[in-house]
Amino acid sequence: MKKEFDFSEAFGKIDETLIAEAGKPWTADRSRILSLYRRKMVQAAAILLVFAAAAGNSHVQAAAKKFTTKIGEIFCFSKDLSDYTEIIQQTQTKNGIALTINEVILDDYSLIVSVKPDYENRKESPYLWINEEKTLINGQRYQSISSTVGGGMGLEASADNERNTETVLAQEYDDMDLPDSEIAVHLVLDAGERAPVFQENHSAHIAEFVYDFTITAEQLKAQTVQKEVNMAIPGADDCSLTLKELVMNDLRARIVASGVTWEDKRMNEYEWKLTGQDSFGNPVSFMSAGFLSENELRFETSFFGDYEDGAVFDEDRFQMSVPDKNCAYLDLQLYQRKILWDSDSAEKLDDECYAQESLEPSEVYAEEDHYGWEPVGDAFRIQIKEESGN
Amino acid sequence: MEDTEIIELFWNRDETAIQELSHKYSGYCYKIAWNLLQNHEDTEECLNDTWFAAWGYMPPKRPSVLSAFVGRITRGLAIDCFRKKQAAKRMDGHIADVxxxxxxxxxxxxxxxxxxxxxxxxxxxxxxxxxxxxxxxxxxxxxxxxxxxxxxxxxxxxxxxxxxxxxxxxxxxxxxxxxxxxxx
Structure with missing residues (x-):
């Protein structure tokens, strides 16, 4: 006897948790958290190597002395962040895990939290993340555009002193437009097993930790530079990008550009970055990082600097790529790198589209090829402050 | 109102249950039905049928995720409604594709x-x-x-x-x- 499997009907009966999860607003980088996490762990491991080598290297020791906060130390920020950092020191203990929130930094674009864990007798360190469905900033829930993790958590640490090292969780937002006054934060952290909760093991979630405190974003907001740019990339006739706005402070910098939409074919063909240096000679790098809206492409600095996957770098010369907010100008060059597609995987879908798998750049490009990056147009300068006359 | 409180209203056969359920989930269910039916009258009818179906299911059901539970009812009703009508008219691009x-x-x-x-x-x-x-x-x-x-x-x-x-x-x-x- 024949039976019919009606997919549309059967799919309607799938597990409610899967349905409910897809019913929530999509966090732009939720999907990237794990791949980004894996990449950042390589870089975080490099940061720890910097400090492991500190005992024998006076250059690194001198740099280390500048770190007045744990967040600054773990992210290797060269600026003194103590003015922006709220010391919280609240501890919650559940299911054999004690988490102490030590430091918090908050502004319109970032929430950064340092967490000191104590895993007691646990054999493996849990995976920690900010639950942004439940976390409230000034009474509101905000959808982050990216997440970063730094510090001891997530490394293959097995020794007690490694497993309980401080971890920093950072969420980045579009623009929360927070008031200058005291802001109430209801922070919810989740701890789970190393595997993400949506794999087969649904018991992966261990515990939820809730912290309530107030913080002011006033200091960091006051230090944030915003500059209208309105500049096309010179010498690049084929490139329609126009840089519209620059925002920067001691933590991060962003450039918003128009001239390309998320429907643009080039988004499937190229990735972009802006690199150069600020007026103090600090290296700067902004990677294309998705869209704020349909036609606003953002370029962002990274907490971990501009390092290619698989690159070998000198830990003594490890450097972030955030410009100094007091700089007078940025000298930048736009680069593009072709996204490489595996031709063996190509298959035609319809008259408009075909499917192909992309290749990892690190599998194809080498350092001598500049990792595939090619300059677009001419170098240019974003003038931030008027130069004083002679 | 929390989902658990709404479910309790159904279990207590309190007639405000439907009002609370539709107040919380009408937007959510409307979108699901509209995606397929693309017609306001059919979509509204689907929603009304959803609330009454929920009345019939609870008790004995006590769903763990209420949004998915009512969304599933709406989806099923929308698909049934759509199938009854599809023979009569040509489907538009999105519906035909999905x-x-x-x-x-x-x-x-x-x-x-x-x-x-x-x-x-x-x-x-x-x-x-x-x-x-x-x-x-x-x-x-x-x-x-x-x-x-x-x-x-x-x-x-x-x-x-x-x-x-x-x-x-x-x-x-x-x-x-x-x-x-x-x-x-």
Missing amino acids: CGEMDALSFSYTVEERMAEKELITSIERFLRKLPDADRDIFIRRYWYLDSIKDIAKRHGVSQGCIKTNLCRNRKKLYRILRREVLI
């Missing part, structure tokens, strides 16, 4: 083949859980919530071509899995 894609994953099998529908659903769930978060979200938004390609592309901030590619790849993968489960 129905065609889902039909490609439907098939016949003989009763001697071991898999019951319940086991096939388990296979689908296992497939979904192994997908990367974005792929899973795209797949469920398309075939459970019946979103258009354009809406999904906007949700993820990528091109429509990217979404089509992603869905095609995962539909093929799932089809191979389901056929293998049935034929072994």
Whole structure:
């Protein structure tokens, strides 16, 4: 006897948790958290190597002395962040895990939290993340555009002193437009097993930790530079990008550009970055990082600097790529790198589209090829402050 | 009102239950029905049927995720309504596309083949859980919530071509899995 499997009907009966999860607003980088996490762990491991080598290297020791906060130390920020950092020191203990929130930094674009864990007798360190469905900033829930993790958590640490090292969780937002006054934060952290909760093991979630405190974003907001740019990339006739706005402070910098939409074919063909240096000679790098809206492409600095996957770098010369907010100008060059597609995987879908798998750049490009990056147009300068006359 | 409180109203046969349920989930269910029916009267009728169906299901049911529970009722009613009407009129682009894609994953099998529908659903769930978060979200938004390609592309901030590619790849993968489960 024949039976019919009606997919549309059967799919309607799938597990409610899967349905409910897809019913929530999509966090732009939720999907990237794990791949980004894996990449950042390589870089975080490099940061720890910097400090492991500190005992024998006076250059690194001198740099280390500048770190007045744990967040600054773990992210290797060269600026003194103590003015922006709220010391919280609240501890919650559940299911054999004690988490102490030590430091918090908050502004319109970032929430950064340092967490000191104590895993007691646990054999493996849990995976920690900010639950942004439940976390409230000034009474509101905000959808982050990216997440970063730094510090001891997530490394293959097995020794007690490694497993309980401080971890920093950072969420980045579009623009929360927070008031200058005291802001109430209801922070919810989740701890789970190393595997993400949506794999087969649904018991992966261990515990939820809730912290309530107030913080002011006033200091960091006051230090944030915003500059209208309105500049096309010179010498690049084929490139329609126009840089519209620059925002920067001691933590991060962003450039918003128009001239390309998320429907643009080039988004499937190229990735972009802006690199150069600020007026103090600090290296700067902004990677294309998705869209704020349909036609606003953002370029962002990274907490971990501009390092290619698989690159070998000198830990003594490890450097972030955030410009100094007091700089007078940025000298930048736009680069593009072709996204490489595996031709063996190509298959035609319809008259408009075909499917192909992309290749990892690190599998194809080498350092001598500049990792595939090619300059677009001419170098240019974003003038931030008027130069004083002679 | 919290979901648990709404469910308690149903269990206590309190008539404000339907009012509270529709107040909380009418927007959510409307979108699901509208995605397929594209017609206000049919969509409203679907919603009214949803609330009364919920009255019939609770008790004895006590759903763990109320949004998914009522969304599922709405989706089923919308599909039934759509099928009754589809013979009478030509489908528009979005509806024709999503129905065609889902039909490609439907098939016949003989009763001697071991898999019951319940086991096939388990296979689908296992497939979904192994997908990367974005792929899973795209797949469920398309075939459970019946979103258009354009809406999904906007949700993820990528091109429509990217979404089509992603869905095609995962539909093929799932089809191979389901056929293998049935034929072994």
